Amino acid sequence: MLRSQSYKSKKLYSSRIQKEKEKWYMLCIKNGLIHDGVNREAYYADILVEDGKICKIGKDLPISEETEVIDAEGLLVYPGFVEAHCHLGLDNYACGFEGHDYNEMTDILSPQLRGIDSINPMDPTLKMAAEGGVTCVAAGPGSANVLGGTFVAIKTVGKRVDTMVVKNPVAMKCAFGENPKRCYKDKTSSCRMDIASKLRETLNRARDYMERKEQAGEELSKRPVYDPKLEALIPVLKKEIPLKAHAHRADDIFTAIRVAKECDVELTLEHVTDGSLIVEELAAEHYPVAVGPSFGHATKLELVNKSFETPGLLAKAGCQVSIITDSPVIPQQYLPLCAGLAVQRGMDEFDALQAITINPAKHIGIADRVGSLEEGKDADLVIADGSPLVSTTKIVKVLIDGKTIK
Numbered sequence: 001m002l003r004s005q006s007y008k009s010k011k012l013y014s015s016r017i018q019k020e021k022e023k024w025y026m027l028c029i030k031n032g033l034i035h036d037g038v039n040r041e042a043y044y045a046d047i048l049v050e051d052g053k054i055c056k057i058g059k060d061l062p063i064s065e066e067t068e069v070i071d072a073e074g075l076l077v078y079p080g081f082v083e084a085h086c087h088l089g090l091d092n093y094a095c096g097f098e099g100h101d102y103n104e105m106t107d108i109l110s111p112q113l114r115g116i117d118s119i120n121p122m123d124p125t126l127k128m129a130a131e132g133g134v135t136c137v138a139a140g141p142g143s144a145n146v147l148g149g150t151f152v153a154i155k156t157v158g159k160r161v162d163t164m165v166v167k168n169p170v171a172m173k174c175a176f177g178e179n180p181k182r183c184y185k186d187k188t189s190s191c192r193m194d195i196a197s198k199l200r201e202t203l204n205r206a207r208d209y210m211e212r213k214e215q216a217g218e219e220l221s222k223r224p225v226y227d228p229k230l231e232a233l234i235p236v237l238k239k240e241i242p243l244k245a246h247a248h249r250a251d252d253i254f255t256a257i258r259v260a261k262e263c264d265v266e267l268t269l270e271h272v273t274d275g276s277l278i279v280e281e282l283a284a285e286h287y288p289v290a291v292g293p294s295f296g297h298a299t300k301l302e303l304v305n306k307s308f309e310t311p312g313l314l315a316k317a318g319c320q321v322s323i324i325t326d327s328p329v330i331p332q333q334y335l336p337l338c339a340g341l342a343v344q345r346g347m348d349e350f351d352a353l354q355a356i357t358i359n360p361a362k363h364i365g366i367a368d369r370v371g372s373l374e375e376g377k378d379a380d381l382v383i384a385d386g387s388p389l390v391s392t393t394k395i396v397k398v399l400i401d402g403k404t405i406k
Contacts, residue, residue: 026050027402028063032072032383037079037357037372040350047077049379052401057375070404072383075396078353079372080135080380081335081388084290084322084360085244085270088139088156089119089126091328099123103142104149108184109202112228113149115140116168119161125332130156131406132333133382133395136166138364143175143246144183146198150232151244153366155380156332157400170364171244171268172236174199176252178302196255203263206233241365242266248273248302257285268363271326273303276310283317288363291355292324292338308338311355312347321351322360340389352389 092099140151150169216222361371
């Protein structure tokens with residue numbers, strides 16, 4: 001009798017706990033065809049969301065009466081799209097000099113600058129991006145300077161950038177090729193040799209500064225004089241964040257790799273316009289590549305080889321490929337269409353989906369939070385009536401951190 005009562009008590013307790021747990025599930029997306037970004041084959045399942053996180057994915061999941069339900073029957077469910085490299089919020093919409101805040105062209109070495117300090121969350125381009133399904137971006141300085149400052153990963157909805165941050169910083173911007181040459185040709189630099197030399201010298205000075213600071217320990221009198229530029233490079237030297245190398249031309253790409261190896265730092269390759277010419281070499285190096293912007297006119301010589309074929313060729317060779325808009329060069333909301341154009345030029349469709357979801361999340365070091373539909377990750381979702389890589393597809397609903405923004 002006692003055992004029976006004990007069993008019943010445990011069962012009632014277990015039932016009560018289960019009901020309490022069911023109350024935690026605030027949102028359920030039911031009956032959708034899930035393209036989760038990690039499995040090639042899509043599958044039907046429900047997605048339970050609690051406090052902005054995906055807490056369960058499965059078929060016919062039990063929910064409480066209080067749970068909000070989104071019926072996705074006949075629709076496709078994707079991870080929110082992720083951009084690995086852009087200037088969203090730093091170049092304000094329909095605005096000239098007053099809103100041009102992504103290039104500081106008075107100092108070719110500016111690692112102390114922080115992209116977060118220029119982002120305007122109220123700029124309408126963020127709303128356009130979010131409604132287009134782009135839920136997270138890495139935004140930061142442009143490529144005028146050899147060292148331009150840090151990028152930050154943010155969600156594309158919010159009024160205050162500090163509350164939108166996923167990770168800060170995610171990378172240190174550096175630039176090779178025509179942009180620093182053009183911006184400083186009458187000031188300090190006019191050739192590629194000097195660009196590489198300045199980067200090497202600054203990284204080596206920063207390492208010496210870091211080592212002297214570490215050797216001094218708590219003895220303030222022995223510490224080097226505080227230098228904000230060198231201080232900003234310590235996370236790079238400790239391999240906490242990579243150099244984010246703007247490089248279009250093949251020789252610039254190889255220079256970026258050479259300097260990174262010499263200075264023993266991590267590296268991601270941005271733009272990679274000549275990537276189709278050096279596929280085997282890039283595959284052998286194993287650096288993440290962010291390809292684009294590939295749409296539009298070649299406005300300078302180093303863009304002559306830009307093509308939507310490049311991401312597919314690199315992905316097929318085994319590279320970790322992200323597709324980028326470099327917004328505002330291409331409006332941010334057209335990121336999935338860029339992936340669709342890559343598919344038209346031969347890229348595998350699943351590779352293209354990963355190039356705007358999980359791969360850019362890995363590229364900027366936030367794959368534990370975004371980029372795929374997996375339990376424990378942020379509930380950033382796109383619900384559409386077809387493939388988002390097709391221009392006629394309608395995005396029906398977008399969720400960021402479990403909240404519907406469209």
